[in-house]
Structures are given as C-alpha cells and as structure tokens.
Amino acid sequence: MSTPDDNTRINVNDDTVIGADASDDTIITVPIDETVVGSVEIIDDSTVIGDVVPSEETVITSDDTVIPETTDEYNTLIGSLMDTSLGLSGLIEEVEESSGDVGDTAPQQELISRFRLRHINGTKYELTKPLIMGRLPAAPLRGDRGVTLVVLASPDGVVSSTHARVEVLGDVVVVTDLRSTNGTRVINPGQPTVLLAPGDSMALGVGAIIDLGDGNRLEVLG
Template identity: 40%
Template sequence: MHNDTGDTVVGPASGARQSLGAPPDLNADTLVRAAEAATASEQPPGTRRTQARTDAPRPAATASYRFRIGGLRDPISLDRPARIGRRPTAPRVVDGAAPRLVRVVSPQREVSATHLEVRQIGVSIVITDLRSTNGTVVLVPGSIPRKLLQGESIVVSPGTLVDIGDENILQILPLDRRPS
C-alpha cells in the first residue's frame, strides 16, 4: 500500500467516509493527524518535489515614535520601550528588547523611582503608569487632562503631553522616518 502523506485530510474522528451527497454530521468531532513529509523515493509517480523559497525579502525597518522630556533634552526614540523615573530599573522578566532607562530629576520626590513606561506597539504608543505614588496626568490633544490610575495604560497620539511631576513633562513626538 502506498503511504501518501503529501496532503492534509480533515474528516470525522471515526474515520468513516461520507458520501458527497450526504449532509455533514455537525456533532462529529474532527481529528487532524500530522505525518512526516514524504521523501523523494516515497512520492507517487509523476509528481515532483519543490523547494520552499528561502530568499524572501526582509521587511522594511519600522519607523519609531519619539518623546522629549522638557524642552532641554534631545528626543528619545521608542525603538524599544522606555522606563522613566528618579532611579528607573528594568523589570525582572523582560519580554522583547531591554527597556531604555531614562532618569529624571525630582527634587520634591514627586516622581517615583520607576514611574512610567512608554512603549511603541506597532503603530500605537502606549503609556503605562507603573503604580506611581503621585500619579501620571495625560493630556491628549483635544481632550481634557486625565489622571491615570496606578498601573493603568492608555494609547496616545503624537502631541500628547504626559506630566509625571516636578515639572517633568513628556511630549510625544511624530514618527522619525529618517533611516537609522
């Protein structure tokens, strides 16, 4: 008997075949079984094996949003997450790229040690209050200021201002489309 494993066949778990004219049994379980791919010697006569294309084009580099703290600092790219605070630390478990740690001055200690995270996810910018003591106020253009709850996240747009205390105000900047 010829062992044909070149196609996937989905059918009832019982293995019983249905005639083409019979309505399907909607209550039957479906079982999908995986099998090893056939080698060239096991292929049916008259067929040929093709190679998968491996020279696929690489995706274009994605543009990154940026933010600025106050008017004095250079813009900071969101090519990886940023954690902002008096003495920011990375999380114990990092998912993806290690975060950029951004230290701010807080003479009145209004800014928590690790106060806020700013992250670009696809084409969205997500601000997360990292359970700060004194809170985070977000002003999205065209909206009223909103104080985030401890641990709350919000999606923002370029032009958004984020006040974390002690006159530390982040401004979300447009995409940086310059090649890196």
C-alpha cells in the same frame, strides 16, 4: 454388636459399653449442643473473624498502624515515574538556560520607530525600545531586557523611582503607569487631562503630553 430392644435406655452422658461381647469397646456417645455440621476450621486465639467491636476496657492507640509492604513491581513502577519526573524537570531547566543564552548572544536588530519623546528641557528619546522612566528606574526582573532606562530629576520627590513605561505598540504610543505614588497625567490635544490609575495604560496620539510631575513633561512626536 447387638441391637438394643425397646426396653433399652441410652443415657447420653453414660459411657456404658453396649455390645454382645464385653471385649467390644465400641462407645456410642451423643454430644449435647456440640454437634457440628460440615467442616470446621480451628481458630487460634490470635485470629479475628469479621469486625471487632472494642469493649469498654479496650485501649486503641494511633501508633500501632501497620503499613503493608509494597511489592517489588510496585517499587519499580514508582521509581520509574520519579525518574521520569526528574528527567523532565532537568530538561525544562536546560531549555530555559539555553533560551537565556540565545537571547544574550543573538544580535539585536535595531528597530526604527517614527515616534519620539521630547522632554520639556529639549532632550529627545527614540522609541525604538520601551522606555522605563523614574527617579531611579529599574528594569523588570524577567523578560523585557531590551528596555531603555530614563532617569528624571525630581528635587521634590514627586516622581517615583520607577514611575512610568512608554512604548510603541503597533501604530500607537502607549503609556503605562507603573503603580507610581503620585500618578501619571496624560493630556491629549483638545481633550481634558486624564489621571491614570496605578497600573493603567492609555494610547497617545502625536502631540500628547505625558506629565510625571515636578516639571517632567514629555511630548509625543511623530
């Protein structure tokens, strides 16, 4: 192919064949503003590069969220963790049930206490177990199965259904008001009467009087 001289002009949009031989089909074409440097990846219409800023006409719905599928390894791990959790839950339930069975079948050792309560009518109550006192006392739902329920007469309804709890803690007698309606009064020898607030407890000495109302007064005996 011949080399163009100084008078030769190359039209960038001209497809003229330049060469010494007319049969030479070499075409020199200079593209305008379409020169690409480096490799170019052809992108189809569905490929998105970078962040897409929706135009005013773009409608975005919340129902087209796609959650990627998990791998088999991930599913295996999650399944293993769930199996472990369920296994621990079952084990805890078995331990609780077995503990309850042991508590029911284990022989109760009779406790000896040097304290007693004496009602004003002469009835005496041993304090080997906690006493739950009231018009219609009920034992706690969980735990403290070893209690004694003491029914007190209350014609005027002054005494609550489950009024007070009396028990020995260490070397002292403790009375606890079980959120009664009219309260629990305590009279220690040589001291003024104390009205317990709902839920409050108080240590008692020998000779102390517990007044639950409606003539129900109980003395602590040593």
